[in-house]
Amino acid sequence: MKISIIGTGNVGQTLAASLADLGHEVIIGTRDVSKKLAEVDKDASGNPPFADWHKAYSKVKLDTFPNAASFGEIVINAVHGGSSLDALKMAGASNLKGKILIDIANPLDFSKGMPPSLIPQLSNTWSLGEEIQKTFPETRVVKTLNTMWCGLMVNPALIGGGNHLNYLAGNDATAKEKVIELLQEFGWRKENLIDLGDITGARASESVLLIWVRLWGVLPHGPFNFNIVR
């Protein structure tokens, strides 16, 4: 399948590498291709420059936001939550029209110190997922994978035998079914994929970040996720 990833950071790279390894045609979108490839410094999180990663994954194409969005049958938003809307607007509504947009971003607000809170106007009674769906009404937004470290998104078997939670929220049932198929390629078991209903469910899954960032601070080092006990 042709899959576009909007965002060149660690999360976008992790998804791109895994999807390419699974045999998909993957393109990553960025604001400025030559500038991105010319970067030589580590990013804010200490990850090596994009070009270093790209040497190992040259089968993943890099192009502008609009060209990348135009290429994919499915588009994945892997841009920081606070920049997602700008990036998607640059990608262009016409390039996203009718497509499934998997939104894995979170509206984290680092402006008030650590741990981050959520951007006030995109939390509690609203969400980034809803804002994206409202901004691109002809795109089928599915919120998923946003409640964990990116290494777990593409390889849930890393912990607990893969038996832990991933939520979905979106208005289009067919789109969610397609996304579930893709998630199963990563190793997600259907019984661990919880459908929260329409895109308002993004309010709930994005809010998980508030407890996630606290636990990230107090738990012993290593990937973790939640499971439901009943």
Added chain:
Amino acid sequence: MKISIIGTGNVGQTLAASLADLGHEVIIGTRDVSKKLAEVDKDASGNPPFADWHKAYSKVKLDTFPNAASFGEIVINAVHGGSSLDALKMAGASNLKGKILIDIANPLDFSKGMPPSLIPQLSNTWSLGEEIQKTFPETRVVKTLNTMWCGLMVNPALIGGGNHLNYLAGNDATAKEKVIELLQEFGWRKENLIDLGDITGARASESVLLIWVRLWGVLPHGPFNFNIVR
């Protein structure tokens, strides 16, 4: 131990019954004792009137908020989140001074329809737990047990062999240690009690309600809680 419960609802009753069965001296506080005992209708959630429950648990005393708060060595806030501050102010700062206040309430906002959201000024960058601690600076507030159905609070063994999560947050380490001892009487295992740090951790544990109420709507009927997979 002498334990006061502020709030006569289903949650307060469940805690009172369990604590009395464990051998504690328990008193429940209410606004108006004779009015509470005279109620004959079910409450908004369909629970029988307080007097019906009280017949089976007459060893639990019922008294005014101030008298109840004055009695206990530990006080438990089991009033709805939106009414907690009013009730605790009626109980009186002098009656709560120096004491451990276990806050199990959540600032749920039902005014915008179902599922509830959180009261805006008590969420994300602030919390009910913090507001209570700020209002009663000489009381040692410990936020805990607020992320589950009340039946699980007092009997975690009901599901998953008792192997699921309960968070604590509070500024006083000694108070948290005392609360952990009480939680262990209910059957909580120490390894499942996650200390989120100071009372700002209440922002995180209260936010769990946003995903909890969604899951309550989509999961098969029955009690549930979360566990950490790592």
